[in-house]
Structures are given as structure tokens and as C-alpha cells.
Amino acid sequence: MSQSPQLLEPRLLAAKSGSWRPKPKISNASLRWGLNAAVLVYLVLLYFSVDINWSRVAQGMDRGLAFMGSFLTPDFISRGGEIAIGLRESLTMTFAATVIGILLAIPVGLGAARNIAPTPVYFFCRAIIALSRTFQEIIIAILFVAMFGFGPLAGVVTLAFATIGFMAKLLAEDIEDAQRDPMEAVRATGASWLQWINYAVQPQVMPRLIGLSLYRLDINFRESAVIGIVGAGGIGATLNTSINRYDYDTSAAVLLVIIGIVLMSEYLSGYVRKWTA
Amino acid sequence: MLKLKGLTKRYATGDLALNNIDLEVPSGQVLALIGPSGAGKSTLIRCVNRLVEPTSGTIELDSKDISNARGGRLRQARRQIGMIFQNYALVERLSVMENVLSGRLAYVGFWRSYFRKFPESDIKQAFELLERVGLETMLDKRGDALSGGQKQRVGIARALMQNPKLLLVDEPTASLDPKTSRQIMRLICELCQEQNLATIINIHDVALAQQFVHRVVGLRAGEIVYDGAPDGLSPEILTTIYGEEDWSVDKRDDEEETSKPKEQDVEAALLGGHP
Amino acid sequence: MPIKIVNDTPIWQRREPLQQRLIWFGYFLALMLFLLCWKIISDNTIWEFLSDAHIQAASLIGRMIPPDWSITGSLLLPLWDTLNIATVGTALGVLIAFPLAFLAARNTSPHPSLRAFALAIIVSSRSINALIWAILLVTIVGPGLLAGMIAIALRSIGFVGKLLYEAIEEIHPTPVEAVSSTGAGRMQVLAYSVLPQIMPAFAGITVYRWDINIRESTVLGLVGAGGIGLQMNAAINNLAWGQVATVFVLIFATVIFSEWVSAKVRHAVI
Numbered sequence: 109m110s111q112s113p114q115l116l117e118p119r120l121l122a123a124k125s126g127s128w129r130p131k132p133k134i135s136n137a138s139l140r141w142g143l144n145a146a147v148l149v150y151l152v153l154l155y156f157s158v159d160i161n162w163s164r165v166a167q168g169m170d171r172g173l174a175f176m177g178s179f180l181t182p183d184f185i186s187r188g189g190e191i192a193i194g195l196r197e198s199l200t201m202t203f204a205a206t207v208i209g210i211l212l213a214i215p216v217g218l219g220a221a222r223n224i225a226p227t228p229v230y231f232f233c234r235a236i237i238a239l240s241r242t243f244q245e246i247i248i249a250i251l252f253v254a255m256f257g258f259g260p261l262a263g264v265v266t267l268a269f270a271t272i273g274f275m276a277k278l279l280a281e282d283i284e285d286a287q288r289d290p291m292e293a294v295r296a297t298g299a300s301w302l303q304w305i306n307y308a309v310q311p312q313v314m315p316r317l318i319g320l321s322l323y324r325l326d327i328n329f330r331e332s333a334v335i336g337i338v339g340a341g342g343i344g345a346t347l348n349t350s351i352n353r354y355d356y357d358t359s360a361a362v363l364l365v366i367i368g369i370v371l372m373s374e375y376l377s378g379y380v381r382k383w384t385a
Numbered sequence: 386m387l388k389l390k391g392l393t394k395r396y397a398t399g400d401l402a403l404n405n406i407d408l409e410v411p412s413g414q415v416l417a418l419i420g421p422s423g424a425g426k427s428t429l430i431r432c433v434n435r436l437v438e439p440t441s442g443t444i445e446l447d448s449k450d451i452s453n454a455r456g457g458r459l460r461q462a463r464r465q466i467g468m469i470f471q472n473y474a475l476v477e478r479l480s481v482m483e484n485v486l487s488g489r490l491a492y493v494g495f496w497r498s499y500f501r502k503f504p505e506s507d508i509k510q511a512f513e514l515l516e517r518v519g520l521e522t523m524l525d526k527r528g529d530a531l532s533g534g535q536k537q538r539v540g541i542a543r544a545l546m547q548n549p550k551l552l553l554v555d556e557p558t559a560s561l562d563p564k565t566s567r568q569i570m571r572l573i574c575e576l577c578q579e580q581n582l583a584t585i586i587n588i589h590d591v592a593l594a595q596q597f598v599h600r601v602v603g604l605r606a607g608e609i610v611y612d613g614a615p616d617g618l619s620p621e622i623l624t625t626i627y628g629e630e631d632w633s634v635d636k637r638d639d640e641e642e643t644s645k646p647k648e649q650d651v652e653a654a655l656l657g658g659h660p
Numbered sequence: 661m662p663i664k665i666v667n668d669t670p671i672w673q674r675r676e677p678l679q680q681r682l683i684w685f686g687y688f689l690a691l692m693l694f695l696l697c698w699k700i701i702s703d704n705t706i707w708e709f710l711s712d713a714h715i716q717a718a719s720l721i722g723r724m725i726p727p728d729w730s731i732t733g734s735l736l737l738p739l740w741d742t743l744n745i746a747t748v749g750t751a752l753g754v755l756i757a758f759p760l761a762f763l764a765a766r767n768t769s770p771h772p773s774l775r776a777f778a779l780a781i782i783v784s785s786r787s788i789n790a791l792i793w794a795i796l797l798v799t800i801v802g803p804g805l806l807a808g809m810i811a812i813a814l815r816s817i818g819f820v821g822k823l824l825y826e827a828i829e830e831i832h833p834t835p836v837e838a839v840s841s842t843g844a845g846r847m848q849v850l851a852y853s854v855l856p857q858i859m860p861a862f863a864g865i866t867v868y869r870w871d872i873n874i875r876e877s878t879v880l881g882l883v884g885a886g887g888i889g890l891q892m893n894a895a896i897n898n899l900a901w902g903q904v905a906t907v908f909v910l911i912f913a914t915v916i917f918s919e920w921v922s923a924k925v926r927h928a929v930i
């Protein structure tokens with residue numbers, strides 16, 4: 109440690125006579141007080157800038173209780189047809205978008221790995237990733253709905269675009285972390301670029317890629333429930349309508365379906381990961 | 386001080402780790418528990434402070450049966466039993482002082498301990514113990530910044546902070562070099578003498594044990610096969626404890642070295658690790 | 661070793677033939693499923709609309725450039741609201757997720773039924789997007805910041821809870837045994853042996869979620885739950901794409917800023 113004995117001495121003497129306090133987590137006193145002050149200032153600002161209409165909140169309480177109660181009496185039946193159609197659309201969008209997104213994410217990911225891509229390609233691919241990651245799926249969905257019109261196609265394109273950013277970033281990081289030796293060894297055999305990727309890079313990143321794909325499938329399903337709100341198809345539209353009608357029993361049913369599917373996919377991906385590990 | 390009667394432990398896996406053990410340890414006695422690995426040494430001392438639930442038998446501490454104690458009574462009993470671990474078991478992200486003071490947890494309330502407001506007398510005692518083990522200048526160092534020997538000294542100080550009547554020590558030197566091992570053993574035995582503690586030390590190294598302890602108990606396959614003075618360990622007796630080996634030449638070390646990695650492989654396989 | 665004999669010469673193969681065939685079959689199934697999905701989507705798409713998609717896109721982008729900077733000033737307050745939604749929401753979520761994680765972790769849960777209960781809450785919270793929570797909450801507590809904060813909190817519970825309980829399950833057990841064997845009470849054992857071990861993970865998870873929440877809270881205004889999304893929604897409804905572009909730029913800057921903060925903090929604690 110950098111602490112000199114002279115500095116420690118008073119603490120030792122104090123401890124000897126029975127008084128000791130743990131050292132503060134942030135040793136730089138001015139930084140510590142600065143941070144404390146900043147938090148305080150933020151809290152004060154927060155207090156004055158957030159105004160909440162408490163009487164409106166109080167009014168809503170019984171509606172809140174009604175909603176929670178409806179989880180005990182979910183209604184899968186009266187709008188069963190709509191739920192089924194929405195669900196089918198969500199699932200198809202999810203699967204198609206994940207497949208397309210991953211297929212496109214692979215070249216983008218390769219291009220965004222600093223250790224294998226030329227610089228202009230690197231920056232181009234990184235820009236795609238940054239764009240796709242910054243904006244919420246819902247914002248992207250609004251734009252694609254404006255271009256492609258209402259319907260699941262806009263949804264698929266949205267989810268695929270979001271998938272590209274997510275997968276390509278992780279893939280690129282994986283490739284950048286991959287071991288150098290096998291990559292150089294394979295290159296030294298005189299393999300072509302594709303062979304090189306296939307033999308030196310792919311084996312190192314494949315298991316994680318499979319795991320991530322399943323994870324993304326799960327995310328895409330959850331997102332597909334949202335983008336329906338802006339007209340990009342899927343179960344989100346069904347959900348949105350039911351909430352706006354205060355038909356909480358149907359909303360609860362849709363939410364339970366979503367939770368059930370997410371839970372199922374979690375179990376399944378656990379198994380698949382065990383197989384491929 | 387400590388009295389075990391008919392202590393038996395069968396693990397859920399079916400292993401009979403302890404078979405009907407009777408053992409009595411008076412105050413002030415340092416007892417070495419020797420035996421091959423898997424003999425049940427750790428199981429025995431972990432049954433005493435109930436980190437492992439014994440299957441049957443009784444454990445008496447100061448003639449009070451603690452084998453069925455729960456909740457507050459179990460904590461009360463554990464407070465009187467200090468424990469020192471092979472891999473030190475320090476909380477690595479806490480400072481040395483916090484680790485030592487954690488020995489007083491059973492004496493202070495939750496909020497006092499949470500805000501580290503220990504009584505003056507506790508802090509004084511902690512400092513004295515740190516001086517005794519030679520680490521007083523390191524009280525602000527974090528646990529993970531210490532060497533193995535230093536960590537074990539902190540572990541000793543923590544156990545003694547409890548003001549225990551009984552000290553349980555599980556292979557204190559197995560991860561240390563020979564010189565540090567001797568220092569640690571000497572420290573433990575001296576402190577036990579000073580404070581008149583009943584002590585059970587699990588140990589692999591027979592020579593080291595013989596040098597420091599009052600009494601040796603040999604364990605084999607969960608049963609006591611020797612109980613007597615350290616210098617009564619004849620080659621025949623060592624053979625009954627450890628199995629056939631030429632004890633005149635010290636071949637134990639290289640045998641251990643060759644058998645250990647194998648054991649680890651098996652363990653890894655049992656844990657379900659993929660190759 | 662999978663070796664195939666063809667014309668008396670052994671040919672090395674990477675996998676056993678059966679395994680290889682299963683893998684190909686898996687790919688085939690996936691392809692069929694994909695085509696089926698695509699058919700369903702295409703049946704529900706009016707392809708005629710698509711013929712002018714590139715014109716639409718071009719005109720959209722054309723109207724976005726240059727962004728309408730004149731509204732920047734009026735966007736700062738909503739941006740501040742967005743930040744507050746994310747921060748307060750994260751704090752609330754973490755407050756609830758913290759005890760929940762201890763109930764959900766196998767090694768600290770006091771009872772299997774409590775563990776099941778905690779896991780159910782975590783899964784439910786994780787499955788449902790903040791925007792959906794926001795729609796619901798707007799109908800319950802009315803439009804405004806509060807709905808957004810609670811929505812963010814509800815979504816964060818599952819995320820933080822899951823990562824935290826996994827961190828708790830991965831701690832070293834020996835310090836826990838050591839502290840228990842001093843006779844310490846249950847809470848003391850948690851505070852002295854579990855808490856120090858999970859603290860770095862906890863801090864990292866919290867800022868990571870805060871970073872995500874900044875992104876999520878930028879859109880909550882679309883459904884009336886406060887923040888910059890409100891202005892974005894208004895601009896979109898007015899087809900004022902120049903203003904939309906300004907909002908985008910601000911969101912982009914905020915997100916980059918929060919990512920930078922979160923990376924800094926995570927770097928400091930790990």
C-alpha cells in the first residue's frame with residue numbers, strides 16, 4: 109500500500125485506545141464531499157421539478173386494485189380470437205426478425221471487429237451499431253411504419269434492425285477478445301479469408317453466438333409486444349386496445365400469455381445451452 | 386469441556402463419514418486429529434459447531450447438550466466455539482480490522498455491527514490480538530491484500546475475538562509453506578495455552594503435529610483407531626491409520642503429490658464439470 | 661473418433677454421422693419455420709404500399725435535414741424530466757429488487773415458497789416492457805412523470821433482481837460459514853459475508869440498468885408517461901420531421917452521455 113507509517117500512526121494509536129472507524133470508501137475527501145453535495149443538490153432540484161397530481165393518483169387507486177385483481181380473473185375467452193391472432197403475428201415476427209437480424213449481424217459484427225476489419229469498414233459498421241442501439245425499438249418502428257405502412261412487415265424490419273445492433277456489438281467484442289494464436293496459425297497455412305473466418309474465428313465465437321441468439325429471440329418476443337402500439341403488428345395492438353378500453357381482464361390474460369412464453373423460452377434456452385456447451 | 390458421544394454422520398450421498406465417535410477434550414488440551422484425506426476429520430469438527438448436522442449422537446459443551454440447539458441457543462453455543470479454516474475464509478473485501486471484529490458479532494446487535502460501532506473494549510481487544518499475531522500495522526488493509534500466512538493470522542485473531550472456550554482448527558497449514566506452517570502452529574498452540582482453550586486441530590503433517598500437541602487422535606474411515614500421546618505413534622500405528630507404507634523413509638510427501646491431482650480430477654468430474 | 665470407411669479408406673469426419681444428420685435436420689426445420697413465418701407476414705402485408713417505400717424514406721430523411729434547432733430550448737425541460745424518470749425509477753426498482761434478490765437466491769432464501777414467490781415477481785417484471793407498464797399506469801395514476809417512474813421501476817425490478825440473485829448464488833461459501841460459526845445472527849451473516857461480496861456487482865448492475873432506463877424513458881412520453889417522448893409524439897403527429905430530428909439528436913447525445921457515465925462508474929467499482 110502507498111500509505112506511509114506516519115500517516116497510519118494516529119489511527120493505530122486511536123485503535124489501541126479503543127476508538128476505530130472504518131476508512132471511508134472514497135479516500136479523496138474533496139471528491140467525497142463533492143459527490144455528497146452533488147447528490148444533495150440533485151435531490152433538491154428533483155423535489156422542486158417533479159410535481160405530481162396526488163389527487164389524481166388517489167382517484168386511480170381503485171382502478172389499480174381492479175387491475176391487480178384481474179390477474180386473479182384473467183379473461184382469455186371473450187377476446188380469445190384477437191389474442192390468438194396477435195400472438196401468432198408476434199411469434200412469426202419474432203422468429204423471422206431474429207433470423208434475418210442475426211444473418212445480417214454476422215457481416216456487420218465481422219466488420220466491427222477492430223482486429224480483422226479494415227478501418228473504413230470498421231467505422232461504417234460501428235456507426236450502424238451505434239444507431240441501432242441508441243434508439244428504442246419503438247422509435248425505429250415509428251419510422252418504418254411511416255415508410256412501409258401499418259402491419260407486421262414494419263415490425264419485422266424494426267426488430268431485425270435492433271437485432272443487428274445488439275448481436276453485432278457482442279459478436280465484434282467476442283472476436284476482438286478471441287485468442288490470437290489460432291488465428292495466426294490458420295492464416296499461416298495460406299487459407300483464404302473465408303476459410304480463415306471459418307476455421308480460426310468461428311469455432312471461438314460460435315457457442316456464445318448461439319446463446320446470444322436465443323437470448324435475442326426472447327428479447328424480440330418481448331419487444332414485439334410493444335411495437336404493436338405504434339401499428340407495427342403483433343400482440344401489442346391487442347394489449348393496447350384492451351388497456352384503453354379498461355378491459356383489464358383481457359389485458360391480464362395477454363400479459364400472462366407473454367409471461368408464460370418468456371418463461372418457457374427461458375427453460376428451453378437453458379436446455380439448448382446445455383447441449384451446445 | 387467438549388464431550389462427543391456416539392457421534393455419527395451419514396451424508397445424503399450415503400457416505401458414512403463418522404461412525405459412532407466418542408471423544409472427550411478437557412480445557413487447555415491441544416488435540417491433533419490426524420488421518421488420511423476422506424477419513425472424516427473435517428466432518429467431525431464441523432459437526433461440533435453444527436456447520437454439518439450430525440445424523441445421531443450428542444455433543445456436550447460444558448456439560449450442556451448442544452446437538453439439538455436451534456436459533457438463539459445455537460448461536461450462543463457457536464459463540465463459544467472459535468473456528469479456523471484451511472483456506473482462511475476471510476471476507477476478502479473487508480479490512481483486517483473488520484474481519485477481526487466480525488468475531489464479536491454474536492455479542493453486539495445488528496445495527497451496531499452494521500454501522501461498525503463496536504464497543505471500545507472490543508476494539509481494544511481486537512488491537513491487542515492483532516499485535517499478538519503481529520499485524521497491528523495492517524488493520525486498514527483489505528483481506529485480499531494479504532499473504533497466506535497473514536490471512537491465517539487474521540483468521541486466528543477473528544476466532545479468538547469470540548473469547549471461545551473451544552477452538553476448532555481445520556488444516557491450518559495445508560496451504561502454507563513449511564516455515565510459515567510452523568509459525569502458525571506455534572502461534573495457535575501458544576494462544577491456546579495462554580487462554581486455556583480446548584483445541585482440536587485437523588492436520589495432515591504428522592511430524593508437525595507431534596511437535597506441538599499434547600494428544601493425538603487417529604481417524605480412519607470415520608472411526609478412531611488411535612488415541613494417545615504424540616510420541617506413541619509407532620510405524621505400526623501409522624500403518625493402521627494411513628495404510629501400508631514404509632515409514633522409515635519419508636516418502637509421504639511424494640505420495641501425496643501424486644495422489645492429489647487425481648483426487649481433484651475425480652472431484653471435478655463429480656461436480657459435473659464438462660471436460 | 662468418427663471415421664467413415666469409403667472404399668476401404670478411412671475418412672475423418674468432425675461429427676458422428678447421426679449427430680451430423682440431426683444438425684442438418686435442425687437447420688432444415690428452422691428454414692421451413694422461417695419460410696412459414698415469412699408467408700404469414702407477407703399475407704398480412706400490402707406490398708403495393710412498399711413500391712414507394714424508397715420515395716417515402718427519401719422524403720422522410722429529406723424533411724429531417726436540417727433539424728429544426730429552434731425548438732431545442734423548449735426540449736431541455738422534458739429532457740430533464742426524462743433523466744429524472746430514469747433515475748428515480750431505477751432507485752425505486754433497485755430498492756425493491758434488493759431484498760427480492762435475497763429471497764430468490766438459493767443460498768440465502770429463507771424458505772422455498774418465498775423463493776418461488778420472488779422468482780415469479782422477477783420473471784413477471786422482466787417479461788413486460790416498461791412501455792406496457794407505462795400504458796397501464798397512465799390509465800391508473802394518470803398521465804405524467806409518476807406513471808413513467810413507476811413503469812421504469814417495475815421493469816427494473818426483474819432485471820436487477822435476476823442479475824443480483826445470480827451474483828448472490830455465486831459468492832464464496834466459506835466466508836459465510838466462517839461468519840456463521842462466530843454465532844452471528846442471520847442478518848449479521850448477510851451483512852458481513854454476503855453483502856461485501858456482492859457489492860461491486862450490485863453497483864455495476866445498478867448503473868447498467870440506469871443506462872438502459874435512460875433509453876427506455878425517452879419513449880415513455882409516447883403513451884403520456886412524461887419526458888421528451890411527449891414532444892416527440894407531438895412532432896410526429898404534426899408531421900414536423902425537422903423537430904423530430906432535433907429530438908433524435910438530443911436523445912442520441914443523452915444516451916451517449918449516460919453510457920459514458922455508466923462505463924466510468926462500472927470501471928471505478930470493479
Ligand SMILES: Nc1ncnc2c1ncn2[C@@H]1O[C@H](COP(=O)(O)OP(=O)(O)O)[C@@H](O)[C@H]1O
Binds near residue numbers: 420
Ligand atoms: N458435503 C458432503 N457431501 C457428501 N459427502 C461428503 C461431504 N463432505 C464430505 N463427504 C464425505 O465424507 C467423508 C469424510 O470427508 P471429510 O470429513 O472431508 O474428510 P477429511 O477432512 O478427513 O479429509 C469423505 O468420504 C467425503 O467424501
Ligand SMILES: [Mg+2]
Binds near residue numbers: 426427428556
Ligand atoms: Mg478436510
